[in-house]
Amino acid sequence: MKIGMTLPVMERDLSRDILLDWIQKIDHGPWSSIAMGERIVFHNPEFITLLGGVAAATNKTEIIATISVATMHNPVLLAKQIATLDMLSEGRFTLGVGVGGREEDYLAIGADYSKRRWANVGDNINTMKSIWAGEHNLHIGPKPFTSGGPQILAGALGPKALEISSTFADGIAGFSFNADINEIKESFDITKKFFKPNPRLITSFWFAIEPNGRVQLKSHLQSYLAWMGEEIAEMLSDSAGFCGSVFELKDFLEQISNIGASDVLLVPTSKDVKQLKMLEEIIF
Numbered sequence: 001m002k003i004g005m006t007l008p009v010m011e012r013d014l015s016r017d018i019l020l021d022w023i024q025k026i027d028h029g030p031w032s033s034i035a036m037g038e039r040i041v042f043h044n045p046e047f048i049t050l051l052g053g054v055a056a057a058t059n060k061t062e063i064i065a066t067i068s069v070a071t072m073h074n075p076v077l078l079a080k081q082i083a084t085l086d087m088l089s090e091g092r093f094t095l096g097v098g099v100g101g102r103e104e105d106y107l108a109i110g111a112d113y114s115k116r117r118w119a120n121v122g123d124n125i126n127t128m129k130s131i132w133a134g135e136h137n138l139h140i141g142p143k144p145f146t147s148g149g150p151q152i153l154a155g156a157l158g159p160k161a162l163e164i165s166s167t168f169a170d171g172i173a174g175f176s177f178n179a180d181i182n183e184i185k186e187s188f189d190i191t192k193k194f195f196k197p198n199p200r201l202i203t204s205f206w207f208a209i210e211p212n213g214r215v216q217l218k219s220h221l222q223s224y225l226a227w228m229g230e231e232i233a234e235m236l237s238d239s240a241g242f243c244g245s246v247f248e249l250k251d252f253l254e255q256i257s258n259i260g261a262s263d264v265l266l267v268p269t270s271k272d273v274k275q276l277k278m279l280e281e282i283i284f
Helices: 016-028 047-057 075-088 103-108 118-132 159-165 181-194 213-224 230-236 246-258 274-283
Strands: 002-006 033-036 062-069 093-098 151-154 171-173 200-209 242-244 263-268
Touching: 002 062, 016 033, 016 047, 016 274, 033 047, 033 263, 047 062, 047 075, 062 075, 062 171, 062 200, 075 093, 075 118, 093 118, 118 159, 151 159, 151 200, 159 181, 171 181, 181 200, 181 246, 200 213, 200 246, 200 274, 213 230, 213 242, 242 246, 246 263, 246 274
Parallel strands: 002 033, 002 263, 033 062, 062 093, 093 151, 151 171, 171 200, 200 242, 200 263
Antiparallel strands: none
C-alpha cells in the first residue's frame, strides 16, 4: 500500500515558503504522492494554480487532485487545465472528481447547483476524454503526457454514486470522516462490486498526533466545517478524524492495508512541517 500526504491547504496564513517547504519535503521523502482538494468559499489557495506549482516544483511524487468538483466547471476548460497539469508533471498527475457538497461554492462562481449529479460528472468526463484523445470537433491542446489523459478517480460515496462513477472512473478517492476501518471496508466492497476488476482503492482521513491531537483537530475542523453551522461543526469535531500516537497511526495504516487499499492519503490538520519527519521515522 502506498502512503501519500495532503498539503495543508485548508490552514490559515499560508505563504510561498510554507507551501514550498511542504512540497519539497514530500517530494524528497518516502511519500508516494502529494494531494489536495478544491474549495472556493474559504481561505485556501486556488486549486488549479497550486497544482501547476506543485507539478513544476516536484520530480518524483504522484500528484493527486482530491477532489475537483467537475459539475462546477466548464468541461472544455477543465480538460485543457488537466492536460496542462499532466504535461507539466510528465504523467504524474491523477484526477479525482466529485460533485461537492457546498452550494455556496457553486453560487460564488456562477455555477448551476442543480447540475450536482453524478450523471453530469460522467458527461463532463466523456467530453474531457474526447478532447484528450483528439476526437472533439475543436482542436484543444495541449496533448496530455499520458496517452488518453490521466487516471480518473471518483470521490463518490454510496452505492448509487459508485455505480454511476464506475462507467468512467478507474477507482475511488474516498474519504473516511471518522477514520473508521469498517466504513472504509464498506466503501471498498461496494467499489469492487461495480467497478472493473482491480480498481484503485484510495482512502483518506484527517489526522493529528497526541499529546494535543484532539485540540488541534477540533480547532482545524471547527474552521473547516463552519459552513455547516457552529453547533454542528462543534459536535462533529469531537469525533472526526484520527487522533492518537504515531505508533497507533502506523497500526491503523496496517489495518487499512490489510483490507486491500491501494493508497492512503493522510490529511494534516496543522501546517507545521516538522510532523512529516516525525511520521517518516515511524510509519515507513
